[in-house]
Amino acid sequence: MENVTQEIGKELQDKFGDAIVSQSLIIDFPTFVVKKEKILDIMNFLYDFELYKFQFLTSLCGVHFPDNVKEEEYSVVYQLHDLVRNQRIRLKVFTSESQIQVPSVTSLFSTANWLERETFDFFGIQFTGHPNLVKILNMEDQPYFPMRKQYPLEDGTREDKDDSKFGR
Amino acid sequence: MNTTDLEKKRAEIEKQGYSILNLGPTHPATHGIFQNILTMDGDIIIDAVPTVGYIHRAFEKLAERRAYYQITTITDRMNYCSSPINNFGWHMTMEKLLGIEVPKRAQYLRVILMELARIADHLICNSVIGVDTGALSGFLYVFQEREKVYEIYEEICGARLTTNLGRIGGLERDFPKKAWDKIHAFIESLPKALDEFETLLSRNRIFMDRTIGAGPISAERALNYGFTGPNLRAAGVDYDVRVATPYSSYEDFDFQIPVGVNGDTYDRFMVRQEEMHQSLSIIKQAIAKLPEGPIHADVPDIYLPPKEEVYNNMEALIYQFKIVMGESNVPAGEVYHSVEGGNGELGFYLISDGGRTPFRLSLRRPCFIYYQAYTEMIKGAMLSDAILTLSSLNVIAGELDA
Numbered sequence: 001m002e003n004v005t006q007e008i009g010k011e012l013q014d015k016f017g018d019a020i021v022s023q024s025l026i027i028d029f030p031t032f033v034v035k036k037e038k039i040l041d042i043m044n045f046l047y048d049f050e051l052y053k054f055q056f057l058t059s060l061c062g063v064h065f066p067d068n069v070k071e072e073e074y075s076v077v078y079q080l081h082d083l084v085r086n087q088r089i090r091l092k093v094f095t096s097e098s099q100i101q102v103p104s105v106t107s108l109f110s111t112a113n114w115l116e117r118e119t120f121d122f123f124g125i126q127f128t129g130h131p132n133l134v135k136i137l138n139m140e141d142q143p144y145f146p147m148r149k150q151y152p153l154e155d156g157t158r159e160d161k162d163d164s165k166f167g168r
Numbered sequence: 169m170n171t172t173d174l175e176k177k178r179a180e181i182e183k184q185g186y187s188i189l190n191l192g193p194t195h196p197a198t199h200g201i202f203q204n205i206l207t208m209d210g211d212i213i214i215d216a217v218p219t220v221g222y223i224h225r226a227f228e229k230l231a232e233r234r235a236y237y238q239i240t241t242i243t244d245r246m247n248y249c250s251s252p253i254n255n256f257g258w259h260m261t262m263e264k265l266l267g268i269e270v271p272k273r274a275q276y277l278r279v280i281l282m283e284l285a286r287i288a289d290h291l292i293c294n295s296v297i298g299v300d301t302g303a304l305s306g307f308l309y310v311f312q313e314r315e316k317v318y319e320i321y322e323e324i325c326g327a328r329l330t331t332n333l334g335r336i337g338g339l340e341r342d343f344p345k346k347a348w349d350k351i352h353a354f355i356e357s358l359p360k361a362l363d364e365f366e367t368l369l370s371r372n373r374i375f376m377d378r379t380i381g382a383g384p385i386s387a388e389r390a391l392n393y394g395f396t397g398p399n400l401r402a403a404g405v406d407y408d409v410r411v412a413t414p415y416s417s418y419e420d421f422d423f424q425i426p427v428g429v430n431g432d433t434y435d436r437f438m439v440r441q442e443e444m445h446q447s448l449s450i451i452k453q454a455i456a457k458l459p460e461g462p463i464h465a466d467v468p469d470i471y472l473p474p475k476e477e478v479y480n481n482m483e484a485l486i487y488q489f490k491i492v493m494g495e496s497n498v499p500a501g502e503v504y505h506s507v508e509g510g511n512g513e514l515g516f517y518l519i520s521d522g523g524r525t526p527f528r529l530s531l532r533r534p535c536f537i538y539y540q541a542y543t544e545m546i547k548g549a550m551l552s553d554a555i556l557t558l559s560s561l562n563v564i565a566g567e568l569d570a
Contacts, residue, residue, distance in 0.1 A: 027264065027503050056391055058506075059515055061530035077517070077530075079504060083391075083405070086412050090504070111394030114540045122228070137221035137569060146229060153226075153233045 004087065005030035007051060015045060029079075029090045036093035039078075040103045043091070046080060047108060052087050054080035057105070060115040062123035066149045071096045074125055078105070095125070104130040122147035181207050186214055189551070193222055197555045199296060200565035204542075204554075211550050216543045220536075224569040231529040235494025236262055237336060239529070244330045246533060247567040250289035250510035251331045252281045252321070257507035260415055261516040262336045265503040266470065273461040274338040275417040276454045280351070281324070281333060282416070282507075283447040283454075287358070288317040289510030290398070290440040290447075293562040297437050298369055300559045301378045306368045313361045316354045323347035337471040338464025351455070358448055366441065379434040383545045383557030390431060393541040396534050397512025399561055402439045403431030409508040421453045433553075433560040440562075470496050494524045511535055511562055535567040 002025055009023040012032065019038040024031050034042055046054040058079040065073055072094035081088045095102055104127035105112045116127040117136040124145035127133055134140060144151060181188055192203035201222040207215040227242050234242070243258045244251030256278050263270060270278075291314045295307035318328040323346050325333045334340060343351075369375045385395070390403040400407055408425045410418040426442035428435025464471050468487050477484035490496060500522040506515035515532030538561065545561075546554040 026501070029504060057394055058513070059504075059517060059530065059532040061517060061528075063519060063528050063530075079515075079517070083407050083412075088504075109394070110389075110392045110540070111537055114536065118536075137224040139221075146226065153229060 001025055001028060001030065008032075008049075008089065011049070011051065012042065012045075016042060026090070029088060031090040031092065033092045033094070036076075036095050036102050039076075039091065039093050040105055040108070043078070043080070043105055043108055046089075052082040052085055052089075054082050054087075054089060056081040056083050057109040057111045057115075058088070060105075060112055060119065062119040062125050062147070064123055064147065064149050068094075070098075073097055074100060074123060076102055076119065076125060100124060101126045101128045103128055104133075106130055121145070124148070185209070191551075191554075193219070197300065198558060200563065200568075202558065202563065202565065202568075206551070206554075208551070211552075213546050213549055213551060213554055216546055216554075218539065218542060220539065221569050223565055227570045228529055228531060231526055233525060235524055236496065236498060236526070237491065237494070239526070240334075241330070241332050244332060245566055246531070246570060247289070247510055247514070247535070247564045248329055249292050249564060250282075250285035251329065252285040252333045253507060253509050254514060255331060255333045256282060256416065257505065257509065257514050258516055259334050259336050260507065261503060261505040261518055262498075263465075264505050265501060265518060265520060266336075266467070266498065268337055268465045268467055268470070270338055270416075270465050271462050272417065272459045274463045274465075276458050277339055277343065277463065278334065278416050279418065279421070279454045280451050281321075283450045284317050284320060284351075284354075286447045286510055287444050288314050289562075290444050291317075293510075293559070294437055294440050295365070296559045297379070297433065297556065298365075298375070300556050301375055303369060303372075303375065306365050309368075310361055310365050313354070313358055316350065316357070320347055320350045320354065323350060335464065335471055337467045338462070340464075340472075342463050351451070355448065355452060355455075358444075362441070362444060370438065370441065376434060378552075379437060379556060379560070380432060381430070382433040382553040383549065383560065384430050384432040385541060385545055386431060389541070389544070390538075393544075394537040395512065395541070396538075397508065397510070398439045398443060399431075399436055399512065399538055401425065402428035402435035404429055409506050409513050413506070415505070415507060420457065421450045423450050433556050436560045496524075498522065498524075506532065509534060511564065511567065512538070531570055533567045533570055535563050536570070539563050539568055 005025045012020045019035040021033040058081045060078050063075040074095045076093050078091040102125055104116055116130055119125050120133055121135040121138050122145055186207050186209050189206045189208050191206055192198050193201045203219040205217045206213050231239050240255050240258055243254040246254050291310045295310045298306040321331050322328055324343055325331050385403055387403040387405050390400050404427050406425050406427050423446045426439045428439050472491055473484035473487055478488045498520050500520055502519045504517045506513045512534030517530040518526055519528040521527040545557055
C-alpha cells in the first residue's frame with residue numbers, strides 16, 4: 001500500500017506541483033491533502049487517471065478543527081474508490097471560516113449533491129457551483145450550523161433546564 | 169423557500185396545465201416518513217421534490233458526546249431492519265483503529281448473525297414490493313420467517329429490533345443451545361418459504377408486468393449516484409464489500425454475487441431473492457466450519473470482564489469501572505471501515521483525537537446516498553410505479569435521516 005501512495009503521489013506532484021500539500025498512508029488509506037482551489041481539477045484528473053480510475057465517490061464529509069490554525073479550521077474529506085482495481089484514496093482540503101468556499105464536485109459526481117448539502121447544513125461550508133445549496137436534514141431557517149464544535153449537544157438557548165441537577 | 173415563493177411556483181406549474189400532488193410524509197404506501205411533492209400530468213410524474221430529515225436524530229453529533237462503547241446503540245437505529253450488521257460494522261471499525269484481532273469463532277458467529285440480518289432485511293423489502301403490487305399473501309407467508317430471525321436474536325441478546333449485539337473485541341456471549349436449535353430449524357424452513365414466495369411472485373404474469381421496466385437505472389448512472397448493494401448489483405455491477413475488501417472472514421466462504429441487467433424493480437427483486445439463498449449458504453458453511461475457541465479477543469481494557477470476576481477480583485473491577493466510565497485508551501488516528509449492509513456499503517469514518525469520545529464520526533449511509541437518484545428514476549413514470557420504485561430501493565427512513 002505504501003508504494004501505491006508513492007506512485008499516485010508522484011503522478012499528482014508532477015501534474016499539480018505545490019497544489020499537493022502532503023501525502024501519507026493512514027492505516028490502509030493513501031491520503032492526500034490538497035489545495036482547495038484545485039480539488040475539482042484533481043478529481044477530474046483522477047477520474048481518467050492512467051493507473052487507477054477513481055470514478056466512484058464513496059463519501060464526502062466535513063470536519064471542524066477549532067484548535068487548528070485559522071487557515072485550516074474546516075476540512076472537507078473526500079473518499080474515492082476505483083472499483084475495478086479495488087483501490088481507495090482519501091483527499092482532504094482545508095479552509096478557514098472567513099473564506100469557507102470550496103469548489104463543488106457535483107459536476108463530476110451526482111452523489112456529491114446531497115452530501116455537499118449535508119456538509120453545508122451541518123458545517124456551513126459553501127460549495128461554489130452547487131446547483132441547489134440549501135439545508136437538507138435540518139429546517140431551512142435554522143440560524144446556525146450544529147456540527148461545529150462550539151455548539152453543545154443540547155440546545156443552549158433553553159432556560160428551563162438546570163444542568164446542575166443532571167451532574168453536568 | 170418562503171410562502172410567497174411557493175405560491176408563485178405553484179401558480180407557474182398550474183399555468184402549464186400540471187397538477188401538484190403531495191405524496192407523504194406519512195402515506196401508507198411509502199412505508200416510512202418520506203415526502204415527495206410531485207408535479208403530475210394526469211398520472212405521469214413530471215418532476216419530484218423530495219424532502220428528507222423528518223426523523224433526523226443528530227447521530228453524528230450524539231456520537232461526539234458518547235464513549236465509544238455507547239455508540240453501538242446509535243448504529244442499530246439507522247437501518248433497523250438489519251441492525252446486527254450496523255452493530256458489527258461499528259465494532260469492526262473500532263477494532264481496526266485499536267488493532268484488535270478477533271478470534272475466528274467470534275468472526276464466524278458474527279457472519280452467521282449478519283447473514284441472518286441480511287435475510288430479514290431482504291425479506292421485508294421483497295415482500296413489501298409484493299404488497300405494493302397488490303399481492304398481500306406473500307408478505308404474510310415470509311413474515312413468519314422474519315419472526316424466526318428475530319426470535320434467534322432474542323435468544324442471543326434479548327432484543328429483537330434494536331439489538332445492540334456484540335462488543336468491541338468480540339461477542340458478549342456464545343450462542344445458547346436454544347439459539348442453535350432455532351437457527352437449525354430456520355435453515356430447514358426458509359428454503360420452503362422462499363420457494364413458496366417465488367412461486368407466488370417471480371414468474372407471476374401480473375407481477376412481472378408491473379415490475380419489469382419500472383424505475384430503471386443504468387449502471388453508469390447508478391455508479392455516478394454512488395449506488396451500492398443490491399440496487400447497484402441489479403444494474404449489473406458486481407460490487408460487493410464482502411468480496412472486494414473481505415472483513416470478518418468472509419474470504420473463507422464460497423458464495424455467488426447475483427447481478428441484474430436492467431436495474432429495474434424486477435431485477436432488484438430478483439437480486440435480493442438470490443442473495444437470500446446465498447446468505448443461507450454462507451450460514452450453512454459457517455456452521456459447518458465453526459471453530460472452537462474464545463468468543464472475544466484478549467483485551468481487558470476494552471472488553472468488559474465477566475460479572476463473577478468483577479465481584480471477586482480487584483483488577484477486573486478496575487477494568488469494569490474504567491470501561492463503563494469511558495476511560496479506555498483509544499489511540500489518536502483516523503480510520504474508515506465499511507461493511508456490506510442490507511442496502512449497500514455502510515461506512516464508518518472515524519477521527520479520534522485520543523479522547524474518550526470520537527472527535528468526528530461520519531456515517532456513510534447507503535440509503536441517503538442513493539435516495540437522491542429517486543427523482544431521476546421516477547420522472548416520466550406513473551404514480552403507481554413511483555411507489556414500487558421506492559419500496560424496491562428499500563429506503564429505510566432511519567438510515568436516510570440518521
